[in-house]
């Protein structure tokens with residue numbers, strides 16, 4: 001009998017799993033269920049569609065023909081119920097499917113507005129292609145817009161709306177941008193760039209409520225009583241894993257679906273991958289959430305191996321994200337930590353990793369030239385995190401050294417010396433390290 | 442997004458790449474946004490190479506650098522290919 005694999009979710013985790021399953025099990029039945037009629041597209045790419053750098057049709061990494069060639073059974077419907085004992089999945093249209101192995105790759109959605117008036121027309125979040133289309137339709141030249149939130153998505157919304165000609169007010173609850181990952185100077189670089197574009201930044205500003213006229217948002221009222229007029233209010237205050245389906249089946253969840261390093265959940269034959277999965281990490285002994293594209297893809301591929309009978313541990317590499325922070329190419333690697341609390345994010349944000357917030361480094365080393373900036377986080381023996389802004393040449397060596405927990409004691413003292421040539425030290429050390437490392441079996 | 446200004450170093454790198462290498466992706470940095478494929482003057486699907494973790498080995502690639510310069514994630518770079526590395530030294 002051919003195996004029946006069912007995947008809920010057609011994001012990168014689901015598609016990576018489907019591709020790997022097909023390669024491993026050419027004859028198997030593979031079903032992909034998604035409640036997004038747009039199918040598989042680059043979710044991070046939505047920001048570039050919003051900024052008008054690419055047209056909508058460019059967001060799809062797979063042509064319909066390529067998807068057909070995978071021989072998947074594709075169902076556009078919401079899965080609403082799971083019975084792990086019977087191995088049954090129920091869809092919103094009443095159908096019941098039977099699976100041998102089930103992968104939950106249901107992703108995460110934007111946290112809803114946490115203030116009254118959040119349901120007014122014109123209040124938007126950026127999750128799906130449909131959200132992006134809606135925002136593009138509303139963002140006309142001269143439209144007053146308010147953006148609230150502290151992570152990458154909020155910044156992308158502010159820039160995207162600005163690129164579309166909106167008059168943008170960016171509201172931050174704290175005293176600076178993305179305080180739990182960036183340090184004060186890095187935040188300053190980002191805010192300076194936004195100001196130069198003409199975006200108005202309001203610090204220490206909390207929305208009390210959104211006010212409407214005939215059901216449409218017309219302004220926001222802040223905690224200090226100030227009113228800012230807007231026809232668009234974009235909210236990006238964190239994300240929430242989509243847990244409803246897992247909970248309907250009684251699976252163990254915390255903030256995400258709990259999974260071991262093989263991506264297996266508490267229920268037999270049910271696995272989890274991507275933004276929804278809170279995966280046990282042997283190195284820390286904790287289960288962590290990421291909302292990162294590369295992590296989701298790697299989860300999906302590892303889960304497919306386990307599903308086809310070759311249990312394969314997901315080896316958590318160091319969390320890394322590369323993004324444009326206000327026009328500055330930026331790589332964030334490993335454990336960063338800015339200044340602890342960030343009141344702008346109620347949960348983990350898009351393109352974010354919990355790892356970045358758990359940094360307890362013993363030392364921090366910074367080298368800076370205008371917008372080129374490198375910050376290293378190190379402990380007694382190794383680099384634990386780094387942020388590279390501007391010139392990206394050091395990003396790859398740092399990623400390798402951090403991922404391998406390379407022993408940097410030979411350059412430790414030199415790095416900490418006053419005015420140390422940090423970039424040179426790391427680059428030289430990396431070349432030497434790579435030569436010896438490459439020789440290791 | 443502005444193109445990275447061409448520098449002498451860039452042109453020399455490009456000349457070397459034309460002779461000995463390719464555009465090489467780093468899939469860990471790629472989010473499949475498709476800006477690379479969109480900006481390729483020859484319509485090569487650079488993004489698909491990045492997904493497969495393969496150098497852009499298409500004989501049509503001009504190594505013009507559009508994809509390298511426009512990738513918002515720095516996921517593409519010019520590099521000698523493994524085959525050439527082995528052959529060359």
Ligand SMILES: Cc1cc2nc3c(=O)[nH]c(=O)nc-3n(C[C@H](O)[C@H](O)[C@H](O)COP(=O)(O)OP(=O)(O)OC[C@H]3O[C@@H](n4cnc5c(N)ncnc54)[C@H](O)[C@@H]3O)c2cc1C
Nearest residue numbers: 009010011012013034035043079107274275291292293351
């Ligand atoms: C604007 C934006 C910017 C981002 N920027 C970055 C970035 O810079 N770097 C980075 O690494 N990551 C970024 N991300 C995050 C990245 O996109 C996610 O980590 C990645 O998409 C997660 O993939 P996934 O497959 O786990 O989930 P998703 O892509 O969320 O896919 C989940 C799928 O499950 C479906 N689904 C959910 N529940 C059900 C159900 N009950 N029934 C049927 N179908 C269901 C959904 O419709 C969807 O198809 C960004 C995301 C956004 C939105």
